[in-house]
Amino acid sequence: MTSFLNSSTFLIMIIFINLLLLILYILNSIKLTKLRKNYSEFMRKLGNGEKIDEILKKYIQKVEDVDKENKEIEKYCELLKNQAEGCIYKIGLIRYNAFKDTGSNLSFALAMLNERNDGVVLNGIYSRDSSNIYCKTVKRGVSEYAVSDEEKEAIEKAVKFKLENI
Numbered sequence: 001m002t003s004f005l006n007s008s009t010f011l012i013m014i015i016f017i018n019l020l021l022l023i024l025y026i027l028n029s030i031k032l033t034k035l036r037k038n039y040s041e042f043m044r045k046l047g048n049g050e051k052i053d054e055i056l057k058k059y060i061q062k063v064e065d066v067d068k069e070n071k072e073i074e075k076y077c078e079l080l081k082n083q084a085e086g087c088i089y090k091i092g093l094i095r096y097n098a099f100k101d102t103g104s105n106l107s108f109a110l111a112m113l114n115e116r117n118d119g120v121v122l123n124g125i126y127s128r129d130s131s132n133i134y135c136k137t138v139k140r141g142v143s144e145y146a147v148s149d150e151e152k153e154a155i156e157k158a159v160k161f162k163l164e165n166i
Contacts, residue, residue, distance in 0.1 A: 085116065118138060
């Protein structure tokens with residue numbers, strides 16, 4: 001066995017195998033170069049002359065910008081929501097006839113409340129001789145003053161008011 005390893009036949013076989021491996025390596029290198037060239041050309045055509053990785057970077061930056069802008073909008077909406085809690089937007093209006101001798105329901109009770117059901121109720125009483133408006137404060141949907149049935153109904157209507165009803 002040692003004589004075979006020292007023989008010239010073994011040496012020729014090793015040289016032949018090395019040459020064969022060298023040829024395979026060169027062929028694979030050529031194919032890899034062609035593949036890289038085709039890949040680069042494909043990516044350039046896909047990006048309309050621009051490299052696709054540059055396009056992807058631009059889109060990623062745009063997405064990050066939109067995300068940042070959305071966070072700012074969310075903060076602003078939260079600020080508006082907090083401010084809106086103090087604004088009057090719940091409305092309850094009841095028209096009625098205060099006196100038998102006048103028609104057309106010209107008197108009214110108008111409740112105007114905020115998110116916490118704080119606000120005022122106005123009662124406008126119309127008669128042939130005069131017209132008066134009375135104002136009573138409302139806290140948590142209840143007035144500390146005596147209220148008429150119409151004022152109470154207007155307050156209840158305002159408390160039940162939902163923005164979706166607009």
